[in-house]
Amino acid sequence: MYSLWKRLFNKDASSDLNKRIQDIKKNAVPFHIAIIMDGNGRWAKKRALPRVAGHHEGMKVVRRITRLANKLGIGTLTVYAFSTENWKRPKSEVEFLMKLPEEFLGSFLPELVSENVKVEMIGDKSYLPPHTIRAVETAMEKTKHNTGLILNFALNYGSRSEILGAVKKIIDDKKSGLLNGDITEEDFSSYLMTGNLQDPDLLIRTSGEIRLSNFMLWQLAYSEFWFTDVLWPDFKEEDLLEAVEVYQKRSRRFGGV
Numbered sequence: 001m002y003s004l005w006k007r008l009f010n011k012d013a014s015s016d017l018n019k020r021i022q023d024i025k026k027n028a029v030p031f032h033i034a035i036i037m038d039g040n041g042r043w044a045k046k047r048a049l050p051r052v053a054g055h056h057e058g059m060k061v062v063r064r065i066t067r068l069a070n071k072l073g074i075g076t077l078t079v080y081a082f083s084t085e086n087w088k089r090p091k092s093e094v095e096f097l098m099k100l101p102e103e104f105l106g107s108f109l110p111e112l113v114s115e116n117v118k119v120e121m122i123g124d125k126s127y128l129p130p131h132t133i134r135a136v137e138t139a140m141e142k143t144k145h146n147t148g149l150i151l152n153f154a155l156n157y158g159s160r161s162e163i164l165g166a167v168k169k170i171i172d173d174k175k176s177g178l179l180n181g182d183i184t185e186e187d188f189s190s191y192l193m194t195g196n197l198q199d200p201d202l203l204i205r206t207s208g209e210i211r212l213s214n215f216m217l218w219q220l221a222y223s224e225f226w227f228t229d230v231l232w233p234d235f236k237e238e239d240l241l242e243a244v245e246v247y248q249k250r251s252r253r254f255g256g257v
Contacts, residue, residue, distance in 0.1 A: 020241055021071055027248050030201035032076040033069065034223070036215055037062070039207030039231030052096040057233035059104050066108075066151055068237045070115055072244065076150040076197055080215050084124070084158030098128065101155070102135040109139050116148035122193035123157035152197065159217040166191035194219055202247045204240075206232045224250055 040054030047053075062079055069077045082097055089097075105112075105119070112119060119139040136153065169191050173179035179187070189195060199219045203212075208229040212220065226243040228235075 017237060017241075020238075021068075024241060024244055024248070025073060029072050029074060029244055030224075030247055031074065032078065032198050032200045033074055033202045033204065033244075034078040034080070034200040034216060034220070035065070036080045036203070036205040036209075036213060037232040037235075038205060038209055040233060042207065043231040043233040051093055054231075054233055055093075055097060055100060059100055061233060061235050062104065063108055064237060065235070065240055066112075066117065066149070067115075068240055070117060070149045074149055076152055076200075078122075078152040078154055078194075078197075078200065078216075080154045080157070080213075082123070082155050082157070083214060084156060084161055085214065087127070098132045101132050101153070105135050105139045109142060112139070112143055112151065113146070116146045117143060118146040118148065118150045119143045120150055120152045120197075121155055122152060122162075123155040124161065125156070128156055150197070154215070157193070158214045159212075160214055162193050163218060189218070192218060199223065201252075202226060202243065204228070204243050206230050206235055222252070224252065 037058055040058045041051040042054070043057065044051050044054030066077060081101075086097070087094060109119075119136070121136050121140065125133055132155075136155065166188060170179060170183060170188070189199075194216070199221070200216065200223045203216075203220055203223045203225050205211075205225075205227050208227070210227050224247050226246055228239060228243075230236075230239055
């Protein structure tokens with residue numbers, strides 16, 4: 001009897017979720033959503049588990065949210081997976097985080113390919129272990145012709161470093177004659193790691209923290225922000241839908257009236 005009720009409950013919940021998705025799609029959805037996935041360590045600590053257990057659980061959430069973003073028709077989903085400051089964490093935790101892309105993409109890649117999802121990455125590859133780079137580059141190669149949702153991993157990414165790198169490239173190109181005239185905002189944006197992407201329409205940060213943590217400082221200039229106390233491993237499909245619903249009620253004037 002319990003099993004029957006559980007199946008009926010899950011069926012009803014799924015039906016409600018699908019109806020909510022269809023209602024949301026009747027209005028404009030954000031083209032690019034960026035997420036600061038925070039709270040994995042605190043989630044694990046609350047359960048007397050090692051911090052890496054929180055990261056592993058958080059990886060499962062990325063899969064669910066990617067599927068939902070694809071259903072919603074989101075163009076780009078950028079997830080802040082590892083910052084340039086995260087190297088300060090304990091060595092064992094960093095090593096675990098560097099292995100996660102292999103596990104995540106190893107099991108999820110066939111679905112990404114079949115669902116027309118394209119994998120991309122922003123960040124400095126030079127400090128990443130070879131096995132991490134190999135996993136990401138394999139996924140990028142196998143999905144490069146896909147035309148649906150872009151799943152963009154920010155891996156060893158820091159916005160200040162990105163901006164400084166863009167300035168250095170612009171100076172070099174000005175000196176060599178590759179770039180002439182005044183530098184526009186569009187020019188500068190093209191030198192960033194996200195040069196091929198539209199700026200985020202919506203930023204989501206979990207765990208109750210209210211800061212950007214060196215994430216997309218240039219790109220988020222006119223993004224809508226949505227903060228939640230929910231820890232990332234507890235972040236559900238309903239939470240993403242709520243964020244999008246809030247976004248749809250806001251008036252984006254970009255400095256105008």
